[in-house]
Amino acid sequence: MNRARIVDAAVRLIEREGVEAVSMRRLAAELGAGTMSLYNHVPNKAVLVDLAAERIMAEARPYHVDSDDWRDHVRAHARAVRELARQHPRAFVMLATRRLSSQAGFMTIEAALRNIERAGFRGKVAVGMMRAMVSYLLGTLMREVATSPELGGIALSPYEDVDVSAFPLSAEVIDELGTYDHDHEFEFGLELMIAALERYQEPD
Template identity: 45%
Template sequence: MAEQTQGGTLPAAGREADVRPPLTYDRIIRTAIALIEREGVAALSMRRVGGELGVAAMSLYNHVPSKEAMLDGVAEEILSGLRLDAGPQAGWRDRIRDLAHAFRRTAQEHPRSMSVVLSRSMDWTRSLPVLEQMLTIAEQAGFQGETAVRVMRTFMAYVMGTLMREASTADALWHIAQDGVRAAEMVDPAAFPHVVATARELLDPDFDADFDFGLELLITAIERLPRTAG
């Protein structure tokens, strides 16, 4: 229905254009994240995101130069959303646990978008907030320079690697569940006695407990490292 104005009748389409939020980089990235979570990263394209926003795909190029740049933006946005509960006054052990669980919580909240983070070679500048956090924790634990960097890299390798393993394990277990009888028949108990003996634990993992178990092993190993003099 048309709207009467002093200058005449304003078409409904014109009113919608007036109230539509402006197209911005942040809106594009948030829309891309929502699309990925709903349909998977394979569904992402400039055209699809433009359609979600009600604009032509060409309009997006004024803000994002390519699909690859959009994926970089998704990864950056996911990393920037890490929620840390432990403040700077907390001990380094609590802070490293907090940072690890912040990664995992984000992965659980945005599983498909976290897969973008895990699969992309990130421009190092996008990771600066996380790097700064981890290096600060390493310094608080008594490490400097090269050792601090190695502690940081080991931490990142554990967290990222564990998240990737959880995703692949969950997918593999889903396929096994679809054909459980055939999968069981393929395992020779004489050749793989330990696999058969622990089949229940292998096929029904507690990812939360596994993550905490590995994290505590890592913290214990860090505790035993010699501190940098001075």
């Protein structure tokens, strides 16, 4: 028994059943060990979940862009985050709610800030821009993994008939509202975020 083996088991359990399934007792049973033996290597569940998140974050593939344009770097980074979410759909919620002070955690922060610096922003403004981008990515990707059956999600049921007189604008686009193209929506939202950064670059 060692920490690496315990963390591996936690990652596998999260991938199968989600982070809510993790407990020291459950992992001990998975490993065929006594519960107390796990505490010799991991002090508690919170630390274990952080270690599992770090393990998954460390799997993120560095992206490469043959361009000096900051927009291309922002796009490539965002797509790399999406790839990680699709590879680990059940764990992505866990990644989104952990503050990792490790090398794995800071690698993606550093990359995001570097891309924003390429656009000409540093300091407090850069942090605000990074957080806005993160909020977009987390929102759209959590919806994607939650509503994609191939990723373990649940397909959304279609909308019922809408009262045209009460909701005329909704009725006008009811077919569009009832369908999802995750590739298109991700890229559309990403371009909106980039356009916002471009607008912020303009002088008042």
